Amino acid sequence: MGIYGQDWASYQSSNPDTSGLSFVFIKVTEGLSYTNPEWTDQRDHARANGLVVGYYHYPHMANSVEAEADRFLATAQPQPGDILVLDWEGYDSANSGVSHADQLAYKEAWLRYVKQKAPANPVGMYCNFDYWENVDTTGYVADFLWIATAGRSAGDPGIRANWLFHQYSDNPVDQDYCHLDSTDALSSWALSFAPSGPAWPGEYLRLQTPEIHDSNVRAWQQRMSDRGWHITVDGWYGPASASICRQFQAEKGLTQDGIVGPATWACAFRTDNVT
Template structure:
């Protein structure tokens, strides 16, 4: 397994990348919020050679408009991953699925994933649809063992000192290849 982090406007533009292989960066929320630090946070990741993913925090409302808003902010490169952060109980399972399928259609060359916690996955999800992969949050003190039976790609296992994740890949190169990026 390999290690990574995720960052939002709560973290600095220049974060510690030592020992990390990937980073997920929050870009948007709903149809109006954009993380003011995301471009510099992406530069930090790219300068360190990390595999990058970008996420949208979904809100109740028109999910295709939210997806278009999210996609309008990004200048994607090969290997960038795209993620729906599903934490708002106002976003239905059907809306979750619609966002992921819409983004997959709009950006077919990029992996599109679902991020959620175990409560949403086990108690709100009705389709087990996570696009190209599930990024599951479960702070159970067992990194790499998120406590679900469904196959997962990423496990967010703590938020101390910041959101830290493991990915179910052998190496950074294998993640980059899976995500559609060129070999290092």
């Protein structure tokens, strides 16, 4: 069971062999200045051969999280069904001087920020066994974990945590395994993050004076009620609605600001995460 993929960077050609592959992760950006010159050709080649496509960013963790993440997203321009990844490792000269505590803080902030910016895409983390066991202390991976333990059998990464992807070899290229049963299953999972309900109306629902009272508030309240939250559906965005919003955001790993923006709205109208 399971399916196989690879991860590509500029070391690979613009059209690598896709035989037997279901997915690929493509390096798009690094730091604030590097872009993989092959990434768009690699993306188009992967899509033409029916692969599920993911993009990853390699950080320089002394830089601004927001600046790096914004550059990554502006370059990748993810579409529904594309998978977004932070390649979290820091052995190189750009990161070795950054403390593990600051590297951890970067990881936490990048995943949360990108998830806020791209709520319709799965967002996750790649790391190796050393970083998972010795640098990470929270276990926060946003939507999924891609774990690297080269030298172990595909699908046997040797960790207790839930994982979706396993990089099990780097010879002759980085080789990956996903425990889902088929390309279609992975594609369906990735597409499930796109909101199935109404698009965000463009209005931030928040506590203010006078209180917001309109059909957008009522639509969000009704959706939260349908999900099982005890909320009055009256169209008024008051303290009770803000409290429910913060509780929902905490449960889903979103920024807990009590404001229904695009990420909170999209998460509320998803159908695969109903609680």
